[in-house]
Amino acid sequence: MTVPAIEIHGVDKRFGRALALDRLDLTVTTGEVHGYLGPNGSGKSTTIRVLLGLLRTDAGDVRLLGGDPWRDAVTLHRRLAYVPGDVSLWPNLSGGEVIDLLGRLRGGLDPRRRAELVERFDLDPTKKGRTYSKGNRQKVAIVAALASDVELLVLDEPTAGLDPLMEAVFQDCILEEKTAGRTVLLSSHQLSQVESLCDRVSILRDGHVVEHGTLAELRHLTRTTITAELATVPPGLAGAPGVHGLDVDAGHVRLDVDHEHLDGVVRLLAGGGVRNLVAAPPTLEQLFLRHYETRERAEEAVHRAHVAGATATALTDPGAR
Amino acid sequence: MNALTGTGTLVRLGLRRDRVILPVWIVGIAVLVSSTASALVGLYSEAAQREELAATLAANKAMVALLGPLTHPESLGGTLAWRGQVFYASAVGLMALFTVVRHTRREEESGRLELIGSAVVGRFAALAAALALAVGASVAAGLLSAGFVTVLGFPARGALALGAALAVPGIVFAGIAGVTAQVTTSARSASGLAGGALAIAFGLRSAADVEPATLGWLGWLSAVGWTQRVDAYGADRYAVVLLAVAVTAVLVVGAVALARNRDYDAGLLPDRPGPAGSSVLTSSLALAWREQRGLLTGWSVSFLAYGLLVGALVESVGDITSTSDAFEQVLTTLGGPGGLIDAFLRTVMGVMGIAASAYAVQATLRARTEEVAGRAEIVLATAVSRERWLLGHVGIAAGGTVFLMLVTGLAVGFTNGLISGDLGFALGRALGAALVQVPAAVVLGALAAAVLGLLPRLAALAWAGVVFVLVVGELGTLLGLPDRLMQVSPFAHVPAVPGEPFSATPLAVLAGVAAVLVAVGARAFRRRDLVA
Numbered sequence: 001m002t003v004p005a006i007e008i009h010g011v012d013k014r015f016g017r018a019l020a021l022d023r024l025d026l027t028v029t030t031g032e033v034h035g036y037l038g039p040n041g042s043g044k045s046t047t048i049r050v051l052l053g054l055l056r057t058d059a060g061d062v063r064l065l066g067g068d069p070w071r072d073a074v075t076l077h078r079r080l081a082y083v084p085g086d087v088s089l090w091p092n093l094s095g096g097e098v099i100d101l102l103g104r105l106r107g108g109l110d111p112r113r114r115a116e117l118v119e120r121f122d123l124d125p126t127k128k129g130r131t132y133s134k135g136n137r138q139k140v141a142i143v144a145a146l147a148s149d150v151e152l153l154v155l156d157e158p159t160a161g162l163d164p165l166m167e168a169v170f171q172d173c174i175l176e177e178k179t180a181g182r183t184v185l186l187s188s189h190q191l192s193q194v195e196s197l198c199d200r201v202s203i204l205r206d207g208h209v210v211e212h213g214t215l216a217e218l219r220h221l222t223r224t225t226i227t228a229e230l231a232t233v234p235p236g237l238a239g240a241p242g243v244h245g246l247d248v249d250a251g252h253v254r255l256d257v258d259h260e261h262l263d264g265v266v267r268l269l270a271g272g273g274v275r276n277l278v279a280a281p282p283t284l285e286q287l288f289l290r291h292y293e294t295r296e297r298a299e300e301a302v303h304r305a306h307v308a309g310a311t312a313t314a315l316t317d318p319g320a321r
Numbered sequence: 322m323n324a325l326t327g328t329g330t331l332v333r334l335g336l337r338r339d340r341v342i343l344p345v346w347i348v349g350i351a352v353l354v355s356s357t358a359s360a361l362v363g364l365y366s367e368a369a370q371r372e373e374l375a376a377t378l379a380a381n382k383a384m385v386a387l388l389g390p391l392t393h394p395e396s397l398g399g400t401l402a403w404r405g406q407v408f409y410a411s412a413v414g415l416m417a418l419f420t421v422v423r424h425t426r427r428e429e430e431s432g433r434l435e436l437i438g439s440a441v442v443g444r445f446a447a448l449a450a451a452l453a454l455a456v457g458a459s460v461a462a463g464l465l466s467a468g469f470v471t472v473l474g475f476p477a478r479g480a481l482a483l484g485a486a487l488a489v490p491g492i493v494f495a496g497i498a499g500v501t502a503q504v505t506t507s508a509r510s511a512s513g514l515a516g517g518a519l520a521i522a523f524g525l526r527s528a529a530d531v532e533p534a535t536l537g538w539l540g541w542l543s544a545v546g547w548t549q550r551v552d553a554y555g556a557d558r559y560a561v562v563l564l565a566v567a568v569t570a571v572l573v574v575g576a577v578a579l580a581r582n583r584d585y586d587a588g589l590l591p592d593r594p595g596p597a598g599s600s601v602l603t604s605s606l607a608l609a610w611r612e613q614r615g616l617l618t619g620w621s622v623s624f625l626a627y628g629l630l631v632g633a634l635v636e637s638v639g640d641i642t643s644t645s646d647a648f649e650q651v652l653t654t655l656g657g658p659g660g661l662i663d664a665f666l667r668t669v670m671g672v673m674g675i676a677a678s679a680y681a682v683q684a685t686l687r688a689r690t691e692e693v694a695g696r697a698e699i700v701l702a703t704a705v706s707r708e709r710w711l712l713g714h715v716g717i718a719a720g721g722t723v724f725l726m727l728v729t730g731l732a733v734g735f736t737n738g739l740i741s742g743d744l745g746f747a748l749g750r751a752l753g754a755a756l757v758q759v760p761a762a763v764v765l766g767a768l769a770a771a772v773l774g775l776l777p778r779l780a781a782l783a784w785a786g787v788v789f790v791l792v793v794g795e796l797g798t799l800l801g802l803p804d805r806l807m808q809v810s811p812f813a814h815v816p817a818v819p820g821e822p823f824s825a826t827p828l829a830v831l832a833g834v835a836a837v838l839v840a841v842g843a844r845a846f847r848r849r850d851l852v853a
Contacts, residue, residue, distance in 0.1 A: 052702045055850045074706045084701040088695040090612065091430075092505065093602075094595030101602040105703035126594035130430075130506065130586075143701070154702075 005183040005187040011060030022207035034193040036187040038204030078107040085157035087137040089129030096125030101142040114147040119287035136138035221283040223256040231273030327442035331450035346416040355469035382638040383668035398479040398554030410548040414490030417455040418515040421498035427508035459491020478552035484552035495543035496572030501578035506588040513619040533834035586628030609713035628732025635737040638665040663820035674758025681766025684718035689780040718766045760831035761811035767838035776847030
């Protein structure tokens with residue numbers, strides 16, 4: 001295996017008394033699309049700014065494309081492109097001027113690719129920075145980043161403010177980049193986006209990565225929800241290992257079960273004479289809600305989601321940064 | 322709900338947000354007025370001393386151009402009005418125009434006004450609240466000054482008139498800023514336009530005071546001239562204040578008419594589309610220049626206009642109009658009629674040098690604006706080093722300072738030469754007097770770069786440097802400030818050209834100091850976090 005594109009070990013970053021990054025570890029291997037998730041204020045943007053050499057670390061090691069992002073900022077920046085979550089543009093420069101400027105400052109951009117992307121994202125490059133809407137400002141930065149010939153894309157909630165059509169275009173583009181062998185670090189709150197694009201994810205909480213792996217691996221870490229109609233409710237179900245949130249109403253049973261205890265609980269239920277049984281694998285929301293909220297609030301939220309039969313796939317957060 | 326609903330709430334919001342900046346302005350101005358007053362008590366308490374001062378002044382038109390004529394040497398209050406009012410009233414005007422723009426166009430530009438406007442708030446409430454704050458602050462500065470001066474033993478009636486005179490430009494420039502805030506889409510240009518109008522008002526009254534017989538009427542076109550025409554400790558003409566209020570009312574009606582005919586976040590001119598791409602924006606320096614050129618253009622136009630005006634006055638400064646003993650004495654000290662002109666040029670260029678240092682600070686701090694807005698982040702995430710990015714802005718600030726003094730020298734020399742008939746000599750003399758100011762002015766820009774690197778959140782403190790050189794340069798001797806303190810000002814080391822021998826050494830030292838400050842700033846900027 002080659003050297004990872006991003007390697008962070010035990011990084012601390014303080015702002016005054018607040019600890020924004022707390023012994024952070026993160027590895028992004030070359031060629032993968034890595035999802036970077038976490039609640040607001042968990043330190044995603046801080047991590048990205050550290051990777052870009054815009055912030056110094058207080059402790060730990062950071063390697064980016066084999067170099068030191070603080071010391072070798074300029075040379076490393078030729079090999080990456082960045083899209084901030086809240087793009088502020090020069091009010092008096094047109095979008096096209098900004099795209100060309102950023103491309104040149106990165107060391108050149110492909111004019112054919114630029115034209116193609118402007119077309120695909122339906123961007124009017126002649127409008128001035130002050131007249132663009134939020135979504136259109138994001139598009140300017142996305143086009144500038146994707147039109148650059150770079151090894152690594154660092155994207156901090158890049159599609160906040162994009163309409164669903166443009167979101168789809170963005171996903172196509174990232175899949176093309178992946179095929180072309182580029183590495184992508186994608187910070188996002190849009191779970192559908194993460195699910196369709198990312199090979200692996202890291203979940204950040206209070207400046208610390210609490211979970212990482214492929215989505216399949218993460219699914220194993222959480223609970224399956226079982227709804228069943230039984231002839232008799234087996235005694236001992238309430239106390240069975242791995243059972244959570246048990247809800248019994250006559251013969252109707254609803255419970256959450258830890259992945260490793262699934263087998264035992266299903267056997268137990270079978271003993272009660274199953275008339276009907278639905279087992280729902282953990283949804284992404286459950287997965288993330290577990291980490292996004294405190295444990296009690298998460299269980300409450302998961303329960304609410306079940307009761308409402310909610311199937312929303314995005315935890316949108318328009319003001320997020 | 323009418324167009325003014327919510328004004329009271331917005332005034333309270335404004336007071337809350339300006340709880341530091343407005344008191345600093347108001348108390349600062351009142352303290353300067355009363356320091357001047359107490360210094361005058363020490364220096365000119367005898368009538369004979371004041372008569373002598375008046376006679377000296379008749380000879381030294383440089384002082385007249387700067388401060389106006391001393392019309393009431395018979396009283397100490399009249400002397401105070403002469404010595405202080407023009408500068409302090411201009412400061413009140415600046416305070417007022419910044420306040421209005423801060424609470425109108427800046428709020429609109431940032432999008433905060435959109436949130437406010439969606440609440441139960443009338444269409445013109447923000448404008449009305451901004452005007453109320455600015456006029457209120459101007460009146461407060463006037464009243465507080467009057468109070469301090471009265472406490473120092475000056476007659477209260479004249480003190481009140483002086484306070485009113487000080488408030489006059491504040492009232493008028495609040496109205497002017499109310500108009501410029503409707504015209505431009507950026508707060509910067511709105512302040513720039515109103516500030517330019519203030520510079521013109523100051524220039525008009527200079528011309529009126531130097532040539533009262535032929536150009537005296539120009540003073541009535543200037544809100545700074547109106548301050549003098551209140552005639553505090555003389556006729557105490559409060560009617561001039563009414564004139565200011567009436568003119569401001571007309572300006573407000575104009576502002577409302579403009580506001581009615583434009584959309585939210587728009588100016589008078591529609592936003593035109595720009596080019597679909599760029600072949601000239603090839604470096605961070607090119608970008609910095611693109612962001613800075615409007616600022617330099619605005620300052621250049623003001624300097625050009627002021628220079629042309631002052632140049633036209635140069636020859637008349639040498640006219641001998643008085644034959645008193647005191648006059649003879651001044652004439653001898655300054656080395657004859659030619660000496661008068663030299664002294665005039667040095668004084669004028671000294672003031673322009675300080676103004677250029679204000680440009681240097683403002684231009685350097687643009688880098689900080691870019692950082693706060695998050696635009697520096699986008700650029701520094703590309704292959705542009707911290708040093709290169711910062712030095713782009715600092716370099717433009719330094720080059721712009723050279724350009725401004727070049728424009729001033731050429732403009733003064735040009736009109737002076739046309740009148741005197743010896744263009745070559747006049748141009749050379751004025752250019753020399755202008756360009757020797759450059760290193761001192763650049764030192765202040767370099768100081769701003771150092772502060773920006775070391776204390777980014779307090780970068781605005783760099784303005785304190787400009788206030789310092791202004792106070793030391795214009796009031797230091799009067800206030801009897803210690804010599805060691807006055808020597809801290811880089812302008813204290815500018816060679817007295819024309820008139821005295823030129824020496825390159827102090828200029829080289831100043832340039833060296835500037836280079837060290839920039840190096841310190843760039844190094845600190847390289848080593849710190851980007852902070853919004």
